[in-house]
Ligand code: SF4
C-alpha cells in the first residue's frame with residue numbers, strides 16, 4: 001500500500017496562516033485620537049480574516065495624512081504623488097490582476113487634485129478597494145479648506161469661513177458612469193467599518209468606501225461631538241447590504257431600509273443632512289471591468305493563465321457575434 005507524502009513525513013504540515021502581525025509594520029505616526037489608527041486596524045483585520053498573502057497585497061496612496069497608510073502595512077506599498085493614487089493603483093491591477101489592491105486617498109488627494117483620476121478609476125471599475133479618508137480638511141499641511149470642508153469652515157486659507165459649498169463624495173461617485181459599489185462608514189464605529197471594508201473586498205469591481213474620519217488636531221468640531229452620539233448615525237439596512245451582528249446593529253437608533261440596487265434612493269439618502277447615513281448605498285456586481293482586458297500572464301499559475309486567456313477570447317467571441 002502506498003502512503004501519501006504527508007503520512008510518510010513525521011513533521012506536521014501546518015496550514016498557512018497569517019496573523020495580525022504579518023500585516024503590521026512600524027508605529028503609525030498619526031496624532032493620538034486620529035481616525036487613521038482604527039482604519040488601519042480594520043484593514044489589517046480584513047486582510048487577516050481573508051488570509052490575503054502579504055506578498056500578494058498592495059496598498060497604494062497619494063499624499064496626505066491618510067496616504068502614510070502603506071508605511072504601516074506589512075504588505076507591498078506605493079506612497080505616490082498628490083492625487084495620483086488612482087492611476088498607480090489601476091496600473092498595478094491592470095498588470096497584476098492576481099494582487100489584492102487597496103487604494104488609500106484623502107479628501108484633498110481624491111476630490112481636488114486627483115478628481116480627474118477619481119472619475120476615470122470609477123469608470124474603469126478595476127477590482128480594488130478604495131478607501132477615502134474624509135476628515136474635511138487638509139491635515140498634513142495643517143488646516144487648509146478642502147473640497148469636502150463644510151461651508152463656513154474656519155481654516156488657514158479661509159480664516160473668516162470657507163465660501164463654497166463642499167463636494168459630496170458619495171453623490172458624486174454615484175453619478176459617475178459604470179459605478180459599481182459605493183458605501184459609507186465612520187472610523188468610530190469599528191464593527192460597521194470592519195464589515196463595510198470586508199464587503200468591499202468581496203466586490204468583483206472597484207469598491208468605493210468613504211470613511212468619515214475624525215481629525216482631532218484640526219477638525220475637532222466637525223465630528224468630535226457627534227462621534228459619541230448614536231442619534232447622528234443612520235444605518236442603511238438590507239439583506240444585500242452591510243451585515244452586522246445583532247449587538248452592533250441594535251446600537252443604531254435610526255435605521256433606513258434601503259435596497260442597494262436602488263440608485264435613485266441611494267442618491268436621495270446621500271443628501272441627508274441631519275445625520276450620517278452608513279451602509280451600502282449601491283452595488284451592481286455585473287458592470288464591465290477593465291482589468292479583465294489587462295495582462296493575464298504575470299503572477300498566475302498555468303491553470304489561471306489558461307482560464308484568463310479563454311475568458312479574454314470569450315469577450316471577443318461575444319463582441320463579434322453581436323456585431
Ligand atoms: Fe490625523 Fe488630523 Fe493628525 Fe492628520 S492632522 S494625523 S488627519 S489627527
Ligand code: MG
Nearest residue numbers: 106107135137
Ligand atoms: Mg483631509
